[in-house]
Amino acid sequence: MATPSDTSVSFDETDTRSDEMHRTIEQWVDDLVLDVDDAQASDEFQEWLDVQSRFHDYSYRNTLLIKRQCPEATKVAGYRTWQEEFDRHVMEGESAIWIWAPIITSQCPECENSPSYHDDSDCTYDETPPEEWSEGLVGFRPAPVFDVSKTEGEPLPELDRAATGDAEELVPRLLAIADAIGVTATVVSEAEWQHGEAKGVCERLSLFECQPLVEVRDRANDADLARTLIHEYAHALLHFDVDDDTERSKREVEAEAVAYVVGRYCGLDTSGSAFYLAAWESDDPEVVRDRLGRISRTAQELIDALADQPADN
Numbered sequence: 146m147a148t149p150s151d152t153s154v155s156f157d158e159t160d161t162r163s164d165e166m167h168r169t170i171e172q173w174v175d176d177l178v179l180d181v182d183d184a185q186a187s188d189e190f191q192e193w194l195d196v197q198s199r200f201h202d203y204s205y206r207n208t209l210l211i212k213r214q215c216p217e218a219t220k221v222a223g224y225r226t227w228q229e230e231f232d233r234h235v236m237e238g239e240s241a242i243w244i245w246a247p248i249i250t251s252q253c254p255e256c257e258n259s260p261s262y263h264d265d266s267d268c269t270y271d272e273t274p275p276e277e278w279s280e281g282l283v284g285f286r287p288a289p290v291f292d293v294s295k296t297e298g299e300p301l302p303e304l305d306r307a308a309t310g311d312a313e314e315l316v317p318r319l320l321a322i323a324d325a326i327g328v329t330a331t332v333v334s335e336a337e338w339q340h341g342e343a344k345g346v347c348e349r350l351s352l353f354e355c356q357p358l359v360e361v362r363d364r365a366n367d368a369d370l371a372r373t374l375i376h377e378y379a380h381a382l383l384h385f386d387v388d389d390d391t392e393r394s395k396r397e398v399e400a401e402a403v404a405y406v407v408g409r410y411c412g413l414d415t416s417g418s419a420f421y422l423a424a425w426e427s428d429d430p431e432v433v434r435d436r437l438g439r440i441s442r443t444a445q446e447l448i449d450a451l452a453d454q455p456a457d458n
Contacts, residue, residue: 153213153214153215153216154169154213154214155214155240156214156243156287157240162243162287163286163287166210166243166245166287169209169210169213170206170209170210171430173189173209173213174430174433174434174437175430176189177189177190177422177433178425178428178429178430178433181422181423181424181425181426182422182423182426186422187420187422190402190420190422191405191418191420192212192216193205193208193209193212194402194405194406194409194440195216195409196208196209196211196212196216196218197406197440197441197444198405198406198407198409198410198444199218199219199220199410200218200221201406201410201441201444201445201448202445202449203244203441204245204438204441205434205437205438205440205441206245207244207245208441209437210242210243210244210245211242211244214242214243215242215292217292217294218242218292218294219292219293219294220292220293220301221242221244221290221291221292221293222290222291222293223288223289223290223291224289224291227291227296227298231296231298231299231301232298232299233293233296233297233298233299233301234296234297234298235291235295235296236295236296236297239291239295239296240295241289241290241291242289242290242291242292243287243288243289243290244287244288244290245285245286245287245288246285246286246287246288247282247284247285248282248283248284248285248286249280249281249282249283250280250281250283251275251276251278251279251280252278252279252280252281252282252283253268253270253275253278254270254272254273254278254279255268255270256268256270257281257283258283259283259284260275260278262283263275312367312368312370312371312413313367315367315371315411315413316332316367316370316371316374318451318454319371319374319375319378319451320332320374321454322447322450322451322453322454323359323378325450325453325454326378326381326382326446326447326450327356327357327381328356328357328358328359328378328381328382329356329357329358329359330358330359330360330361330374330377330378331358331359331360331361332360332361332362332363332370333360333361333362333363334363335362335363335364338362338363340360340362343362344361344362344364344369344373345359345360345361345362345373345374345376345377346359346360346377347359347377347380347381347385348360349385357380357381357385359374359377359378359380359381360377361373361374361377368413368414371408371411371413372404372408372413372415375403375404375407375408375447376400376401376403376404377400378447379399379400379401379403379404379407379443379444379447380396380400382403382443382446382447383396383399383400383403383439383443384396384399384400394424395424395425395428395436396436397421397424398420398421398422398424398425398436399436399439399440399443401418401419401420402420402440402444403440403443403444403447404418405418405420406440406441406444407444407447407448407451410444410448411451
């Protein structure tokens with residue numbers, strides 16, 4: 146792959162920073178598309194998933210930027226946030242990691258631009274003055290953050306995790322979030338399993354029921370059972386309503402990627418994961434960007450659902 150994983154980038158020049166950040170993301174995706182059948186591409190993809198698992202509430206664009214600048218990062222925050230919320234200080238001379246931060250301001254109800262951009266646009270909306278407009282997302286700006294390794298001060302509190310401990314505790318928690326994500330889930334005994342060698346399936350409950358039915362084959366290995374549940378949940382959320390068989394095979398990579406991110410976050414052994422990126426060979430970069438976005442959003446949805454589930458449920 147044209148972007149080696151051991152070569153970091155920086156965005157030191159203010160005048161070109163925004164353009165360079167955009168180009169870095171586009172180039173990484175372009176290279177991935179170009180080399181989907183190459184082992185290095187799979188390694189790069191997995192390294193991105195590792196970063197995504199540590200920053201599950203970040204967009205794929207921001208985790209790619211973190212990966213390209215500081216792939217070993219574990220927790221990032223702004224300069225003042227480290228001071229005011231954690232009583233830590235960025236050490237002198239440390240470089241920032243640049244990510245995209247949302248711009249929230251008054252937004253034109255019609256063109257959805259900020260007042261200044263609205264004035265320069267062709268939009269003619271004038272029913273209410275800008276001071277009465279509601280606030281909304283109007284764009285993104287480069288923002289500096291620093292990894293905890295670049296700071297010193299008070300020890301960090303224990304990081305909250307959606308599900309920690311052994312897999313035996315995780316399986317019931319995964320089953321308990323089924324309703325929250327709109328899925329019917331059940332563990333089927335080996336004697337009653339009717340799906341051959343498959344470890345799990347995601348099907349329509351009935352001709353009249355649109356809710357996905359996830360079934361997983363029971364087994365003694367709770368970690369493997371948990372991984373299968375996560376994988377089938379990903380299928381349910383990602384492509385339950387996709388009828389194109391070709392697209393279903395492409396999204397198998399997405400489901401496995403979601404299972405990897407959530408599994409890593411929950412402390413499961415994901416060393417057996419495999420990503421057959423060659424399935425994306427016919428996709429153009431824009432399609433792959435959409436896939437990366439689906440992976441990050443779906444993983445976040447599952448992790449958030451686990452976080453909302455009481456640990457003793």
